[in-house]
Amino acid sequence: xxxxxxxxxxxxxxxxxxxxxxxxxxxxxxxxxxxxxxxxxxxxxxxxxxxxxxxxxxxxxxxxxxxxxxxxxxxxxxxxxxxxxxxxxxxxxxxxxxxxxxxxxxxxxxxxxxxxxxxxxxxxxxxxxxxxxxxxxxxxxxxxxxxxxxxxxxxxxxxxxxxxxxxxxxxxxxxxxxxxxxxxxxxxxxxxxxxxxxxxxxxxxxxxxxxxxxxxxxxxxxxxxxxxxxxxxxxxxxxxxxxx
Amino acid sequence: xxxxxxxxxxxxxxxxxxxxxxxxxxxxxxxxxxxxxxxxxxxxxxxxxxxxxxxxxxxxxxxxxxxxxxxxxxxxxxxxxxxxxxxxxxxxxxxxxxxxxxxxxxxxxxxxxxxxxxxxxxxxxxxxxxxxxxxxxxxxxxxxxxxxxxxxxxxxxxxxxxxxxxxxxxxxxxxxxxxxxxxxxxxxxxxxxxxxxxxxxxxxxxxxxxxxxxxxxxxxxxxxxxxxxxxxxx
Numbered sequence: 001x002x003x004x005x006x007x008x009x010x011x012x013x014x015x016x017x018x019x020x021x022x023x024x025x026x027x028x029x030x031x032x033x034x035x036x037x038x039x040x041x042x043x044x045x046x047x048x049x050x051x052x053x054x055x056x057x058x059x060x061x062x063x064x065x066x067x068x069x070x071x072x073x074x075x076x077x078x079x080x081x082x083x084x085x086x087x088x089x090x091x092x093x094x095x096x097x098x099x100x101x102x103x104x105x106x107x108x109x110x111x112x113x114x115x116x117x118x119x120x121x122x123x124x125x126x127x128x129x130x131x132x133x134x135x136x137x138x139x140x141x142x143x144x145x146x147x148x149x150x151x152x153x154x155x156x157x158x159x160x161x162x163x164x165x166x167x168x169x170x171x172x173x174x175x176x177x178x179x180x181x182x183x184x185x186x187x188x189x190x191x192x193x194x195x196x197x198x199x200x201x202x203x204x205x206x207x208x209x210x211x212x213x214x215x216x217x218x219x220x221x222x223x224x225x226x227x228x229x230x231x232x233x234x235x236x237x238x239x240x241x242x243x244x
Numbered sequence: 245x246x247x248x249x250x251x252x253x254x255x256x257x258x259x260x261x262x263x264x265x266x267x268x269x270x271x272x273x274x275x276x277x278x279x280x281x282x283x284x285x286x287x288x289x290x291x292x293x294x295x296x297x298x299x300x301x302x303x304x305x306x307x308x309x310x311x312x313x314x315x316x317x318x319x320x321x322x323x324x325x326x327x328x329x330x331x332x333x334x335x336x337x338x339x340x341x342x343x344x345x346x347x348x349x350x351x352x353x354x355x356x357x358x359x360x361x362x363x364x365x366x367x368x369x370x371x372x373x374x375x376x377x378x379x380x381x382x383x384x385x386x387x388x389x390x391x392x393x394x395x396x397x398x399x400x401x402x403x404x405x406x407x408x409x410x411x412x413x414x415x416x417x418x419x420x421x422x423x424x425x426x427x428x429x430x431x432x433x434x435x436x437x438x439x440x441x442x443x444x445x446x447x448x449x450x451x452x453x454x455x456x457x458x459x460x461x462x463x464x465x466x467x468x469x470x471x472x473x474x475x476x477x478x
Contacts, residue, residue, distance in 0.1 A: 227323065228257040228382045232423065235253050235327055236388055242312070243248050243389075 002026035002082075002089035010072050017129030019093045019136055022077055026087045027174040030071035032061055033079035033090045039102050039139070058107075059114035059153060060169050060176055065141040066119035066151045067179075068171035075101065075137035087174035095134035101125040107139060116152050119144070248389035249312070250330035250348070250397050253423075254359065254445065255323065256366045257382040262322025262373055268300060274372040279308045279318060282365045285474055290335060290354040291361040292316055292326070316365070324366045328358060330387065330397060337400075345393050349415060352400045353477055356462040359445050360469045363438035371433055378431045381441070385448045386423035396420070399453040403461045403473075416453035424448035439469040 002024045005013070010031060013021045027033055039058060065071035078092035102110075104123040112118050120142040127135040153169055168179035270276055279298045284291040294310040301307035305319035314328040328334055332344035335358060337351040370377050390397040396417040426444055430436055446469070447457040458465040462473045 226382075227321065228255055228384050228425075231255050231257070231319075231323060231325055232253065232384050232386055235255075235325060236386070239251050239253075239327065239388055240248075 002087070004028045005031055007070075007072065010074070014074070014124075014126040014136065014138055017127055017135070019076075019095065019128055022074065022090045022093060025090045027079060027089070028087070029068055029171050029173055030065070031174075032065070032071065032073045033077035033088065034061075034073055034075055035078060035094065036075055036096050036100060036137070038073075039075055039107065039137070040100065055110045056114050059111035062111060062119060062121070062139065062141055063115045063151045063153050064169035064171045064176040066115075066144065067168055070141045070143035071171070072141070073139040075139070077136070093136070095128045095131065095136055097134060098125045098127075101137040114153055119151055248392065249333075250336075250387065250389040250392050251327050252330050252335060252355070252358075252449070253325070253327045253384075253386040253388065254362050255325045255382075255384040255386075256363075257384075258322040258370070258377070259380045259382060261320075262370065262377065263375060264320070264322070264373065267305075267320055270298075275318060275369055276306060278365060278368050278372060279306055279316060282361070283368065284361060285357065285471060289361070289474070290351075290358040292365045318369065322369070324362075324369065326362050330355075330390075331392065336397075345395075347398075348392050348395050349398045349400055350418075352403060352461040353474065355399075355449070356442075356446060356460070356469060357474050359449070360439060360442040360471070360474070363442040363445065367436050367438045367441070370430075370436065377433050379429075381428040381430060382425065383428060383441070383445055383448070384423060384425045385445055385452075386421075387418055387449070387452060388421055390418045390422065391420050399450055399455060401455055401459045401461060416455050418453045422452035424451060437468070439471060440467055442469045443467055 004026050005028070007030060013019065022033070025031065025033070038054070061073060065073070076094050076096055077090050078094060079088040079090050081088050082091075102123065104121060107121060107123055108118050122140040122142065123137070124140070125135050125137045127133075151168070153167055170177050170179050264275060266273065267275065276298045280296070282292040284293055292314075294308045294314060294316065296308040296310060298306045298308050301317050305317055305323075307315065307317045309315040312329060313334040314326065316324070316326045318324050330336055330350055331348070332341050335350055335354040336344045337347075337349040337354075366381075387397070398415040398417050400415050426448060428441055428444060443457075443460070443463055446460050446463070450457070450460050462470055464470050
């Protein structure tokens, strides 16, 4: 089984330039290993649909880390599953020139159509200790400081879900997943605990989306508790009352 | 010492809601017919049959009940709730109240068959609608009053005729006031399988006693209730 790194250890290796220390590292809930082509889709595809799908995948990985506790996408690493572990492990380091690393605003422009709002990111290129002209890139996804903040992904015409859909990408161990519909519903019913104007804009957007989802939910005026939770609480109370 | 009776609560909520045609009419109402005469695996089994006439419950849906033993309610959204006694009066093991008081074990055949029959009723209700349904079924299970007469209610991993049923190694205590939840996706009503849905609910129930899914009796130990095993019991 590979080794896992903390955020501090990851940043330590990047700063030192000793990138061989990434070999055998396992992807985790905060660590993703990707080749350069993952953030520069134009370099390998010419088909616009395929390119759009790759950008959507980049947005999804950023989204599921942002909805977790933040994390790091290290660019210039090869990774694959080994017999020892289901999680992908770093098998190779492929450093590249600083000029090939997209700037932060390039990344943000690519993903802003797919994820709302765009999470706080930092993009950096780190030189290798062996060859200062080449190095690895990193997209650091910062943990949100807004309570209950969720980053939504739109899936209009690309990705796994083609159609007018949205979802909340989440992180489960070393892989991305999607928040359950029932949890999504509960999140939408909650109000944020912040006066941040940008977040209030998000909630306005969520309320618009809520109207679409609400058609499937019978008791839209019910407060925080879902119908099933209310039913369970009522039955427990009824049983307790009958026992007296 | 607590004299509370132990109950098993099952709730299935369809999201989005089911749509019924004239739900609060009695004549020709397939849902009322299902509640009053549910299909059963065995005539004298642990099933949804209450021998009751359905009545409108608090203006919200229909209810049938058999004393305190079992109560089933269908709400206008399609949510189906059922609560049943887990003691010697219904799902508990033992022939008498004293036997159950001494060693409160849930009858393994009873609970598996009952949960299966509940899911079958729920699936029949879904299929009784005129429209095809697809969505998510929220499942909630709860056990209340499991601390009964100073002893904790127990689940068994053996079958009902297991001579070692009463051995402690085959029994696990249920957590006090336990509840669990899961969601089941339904994309095609033609293929909804109550045996598989029942297994998921039983997995939650047995988890409350620390029992793994591959130890639930009267199942294939993987993903479904084994109806043949239930039918073979005489």
